[in-house]
Amino acid sequence: MPTIKDVALKSGYSTATISAVINNVPIVSPKAKKKILEAIEEVGYVPNAIARSLKSAKTLSLAILVHDITNPFYPEVISGLEEVAWANDYEVFLCNIENSLERESKYIDKLIEKCVDGVIISTSRKQRNPNYDKLRKHNIPYVFLNRRPDEMYEDEYFVGANNLLAAELVVEFIKEQELSKVAFISGPQQYFTFKERLEGFVRGMEKASLTLYDKWVLTSENYNEEAGYNHAKELIRSGDLPEVIFCSSDLLAFGVYTALKEECKRIPDEISLIGFDNDRFGHLIDLCSVDLQNRELGRVAGQRLIELSNTKELDANKKESLLEPRLVIRNSCRLLRDK
Amino acid sequence: MPTIKDVALKSGYSTATISAVINNVPIVSPKAKKKILEAIEEVGYVPNAIARSLKSAKTLSLAILVHDITNPFYPEVISGLEEVAWANDYEVFLCNIENSLERESKYIDKLIEKCVDGVIISTSRKQRNPNYDKLRKHNIPYVFLNRRPDEMYEDEYFVGANNLLAAELVVEFIKEQELSKVAFISGPQQYFTFKERLEGFVRGMEKASLTLYDKWVLTSENYNEEAGYNHAKELIRSGDLPEVIFCSSDLLAFGVYTALKEECKRIPDEISLIGFDNDRFGHLIDLCSVDLQNRELGRVAGQRLIELSNTKELDANKKESLLEPRLVIRNSCRLLRDK
């Protein structure tokens, strides 16, 4: 492949001048510039970003760590991230962690070797693990997205949804529809989001003066369709159904939906169903849910990360960015006006 | 950050020996190796992949070009690709092309600058565009995934589904269920896949001796939910409904589903619905569809690409890999046995 030297030979100018032209350093005479541009065209020269990175210590590469890209939450987040990356001339590496700390660790090692300019982490558990310290030691900025460790260091950043408020909003809405017997299916409590959602639910129930039944607060090791399905089956088997099942993820709600249909329970006449995340295809089953602005989450996190990679620190008010949730009312919840 | 020199100073060995240790070149004495490993640990040395790439002309980075990652087809493909990339120590860049040739072109330029070792292209239109020639000129291997140009060069590779067969399978199945009035909603004909699916449908209808009505072969500029919705609305308005609507993507089918529900058409009693792609959430609405092995598609394409990046050419039988489609029978299609 032609290098800057080839352009130098072809044009008769030195590599330094070529470099100035490529980088738009405005000290080159118009005629030199013209000739050089022609030479570049002629030899088909393309600057080598690897060589450039070696000098500049910037790679214009970011990375995002997700558990599983087939979870519909992530493509939306990623598409927001990719949008700002593109606008700022960055590229993004996709890393599927598959719920494995070890894999996360290895991926981070590889990203450090590759000298990425920053990492979006959406796989953090509540309990801190040493993986992220490696990034910090190597001076690579990172932003927690959606999930974060319980305790964050002074120089750590977080972009997420206001889960507490979101769960409260839902409970308030449930109350408004004059429903009161509510079951809550929670996700794994090792994740910040699911802990918050449960907390928000409990707090919301208190605020709404609704009775919270222990038997109807269900926690699972997982937050996928299967978990939702199993919980719903068990609820039905118990013969003691609530009026509403509020799930802490849409995936859980999808599973619940399948189980309810299998058991011929009519939604929302016999039982209401509410999800969390507003996944792209929830509308197919008219799933009432909470929108967390997934795409915007990715956008903001990307913005923070790029700022960080340029300045190494941010305003205090940008340490934690919480986006506002929005209730998405659909017919899987029985509405008062329809009674 | 510590470099190989720091390790050299610390350990008392030369950079060449350190390098040999890092790269597992088995010519280093055990004691040297031990000392060096200790020194590496002590100074916290991590090899710099950028510098390494500059020498080796390999970056261990791949890229995948997709139109829109929120289309559920892609996360599955990508997750297959990521799987083999991970197993072979590659990283993958995600590029959202957003249906823009210009954006595709710019992305390819950036990937060339970044010296990626290969590119998976799933955005190709039937009509060849010069974007891919740039990759070829720079000796960067690429594999077409799912979509390909009508004409491929000798040294081009393709991994896709057998769309012809898939569409035929569906028609055969329709015939078996003793349904005969079939409408087909096609996607944009500028894409190989949609052209093939239409072709397969037509051929299947012939083979099954079913009458093909022009009024029921609908083509749209898009293959999203909205397009499906609009087509279905129009069909209903015409007052002339077929027994089955066969869509050339699940997204189209989702849109049709929404329209049918709005108009209170019962599925499958009044009308049957069949999709294409077997998207992850089609089961929510019991959508009968064709599975194309999305994840496997990504896996095979990744494998081909990595082989290519090591050898620069493949066996003739690997030029085009077609995966076998599989019918996924669900209740959105009226089954003979239920009549």
Place this chain on the structure above:
DNA sequence: GTGAAAGCGCTAACAC
């Protein structure tokens, strides 16, 4: 306004 040359961190050919 332009050029010569050092150096980013690593590898590998060659000498010892």
Place this chain on the structure above:
DNA sequence: GTGTTAGCGCTTTCAC
């Protein structure tokens, strides 16, 4: 077995 050194392609300082 180990060290010296040139060079991958680029940027940038410092002369001119």
